Amino acid sequence: MNATLHTDWRTIPVHARGAVAALGNFDGVHLGHAHLVRTLHQARPDEPLAVVTFEPHPRELFRPQDPPFRLTLPEERFSALAALGVKHVFQIRFDEAFSQMSAEQFVEDVLHQALGLRHIACGHDFAFGHRRGGNTDFLAERACELGMGFTLVPALTDTNGPYSSTRIRRLLQDGYPERAALELGRPWSVRGIVRHGDKRGRLLGFPTANIQLGRHLEPARGVYATTVRLEDGRLCRGVANIGRRPTINDGQESRLEVNLFDFDDDLYGQTLSVSLHTLLRAEKRFDGLDALKAQIAQDAMQARVILDQSSEF
Template sequence: MIRVVRDWRAVPGEARGASVALGNFDGVHRGHIKVLQAAHAARPDAPRAVLSFAPHPREFFRPDDPPFRLTLEAERAAALQAQGVDILYELRFDRAFAMSPATDFIGDILHRGIGACHLACGADFAFGHRRGGDVALLRTEAEALGIGLSIVPHLDDAEGPISSTRIRRLLQDGYPERAAALLGRPHTIRGIVAHGDARGRTIGFPTANIALGRHLEPARGVYAVTATLPDGRVVRGVANIGRRPTVAEGAIARLEAHLFDFDGDLYGQDLAVSLHHFIRDERKFESFAALQAQIVRDAEEAKDRLRTAFL
């Protein structure tokens, strides 16, 4: 399991001396993976680590912005673990941290705090008070402290640099397949299953309901999905993301997933739902019966979309 360290002032001896990738790593997309690979390639003998922040600095400085996160902390840690990361230094981003000079970040945290033996970051990595530190300063200061540094250029495809911003836009426009190509895996929304109004159960389509919370809200509508259960099993399903205009006008946006061939109790448990295909936009139906008929059609289309590609 990945080890999460939150206090740079009290890093255990066995969590020191790592080769460390720096950044927010929201989404852990293919560009981020290139930075992870550079850190490991430079020092394959050292533990593999990531230094990131919680909350995301944008959440701290702009708390009134709409939710934008591709991966919350637990999902980010799971994605990093899947890439072979041993240690996640998940540092608390607060006002004191934001006010710290860039040189303190290097000397106090990277050198004396976590004892990094090597660093890797993107070419636009910035840090310290008012983002006053850049890769030029990082190179100079790290070299003086005997720490290696790999500066990793943007990973591009035919449409430009791969970035979290670009992935967010694709998801909001209803293109989960294109977002998955940049992520290297399907976009996943992870959360605790909450009780709903049980309306779906009355028509043979019980749903697992997850509040989007701080997650980015993708295009509202119906998706073909897979869900990873708490025991690790992966099952297919169909999900709606939105506000359910036919039955609950004005409700808070959430994800409602109906899982095929599954009748267990998931309330209060952690569920990860991956978006594979966008089926249709959310819309309001003239009656609940019309909605019920459409749900049946949506489920069949989701099964068709997933039949050959998954499971």
């Protein structure tokens, strides 16, 4: 289904008003988020389905010193929401001025007047407005007074508790991308532009596409079996390293370097989506480039075997 992204809540076109919307940050767009969206759709199946979300994530504004933590940046998040059948994504710019808006103003001016929402839904922990002054009780009361329907959606849980972005971040940082994929409903991906590297991979016989992690969470450092979605829609298999390359010891920030199997096209400047499937080994330092080259060949062989054994790729 085609979805539309709206980035200025003050200038929403008439045709996008009158939707029903789920509210939240939707970092990762995991199974819990999908449950929220589908519950709303079941409550109002005849109305256009929308999401109200924020960019940047409020934590990025209030705690800029924190390490990057995002599971999905806007483009990836939008794609995942569209795949759920969301027709309109209202992506509100969360800046200093917006953070000063009261809870009352958010409900009245944004949700009711600007977006013209007919029904809203959120989880129990949704808080909003200046200093998080609004909670779900306030939201339910004001929505009713303004003629908007309201659904408080219980969290989707399993034996480990509620599905959450925090839980998925921990799985990725601990080196369990397969378990994170089960909670996301798809493999975790890093989407980014291929930058020029130092060409060391090519010298080693394994040319790599280099992508900066940027605002993405840094998962466990090491080597992963991956699939890569190209700009033209093709899906390629490969092996990727995430880390600081201790053998070369360049001391730079962590980066993602992916070698695409049986592929030799120029990818510079293209946007790739790299999905992590299995952590093959942790990052380590080797005694020289020959030992590193031998290990990379072994990693590639292992990744091919793992990807061949899966029916998904």
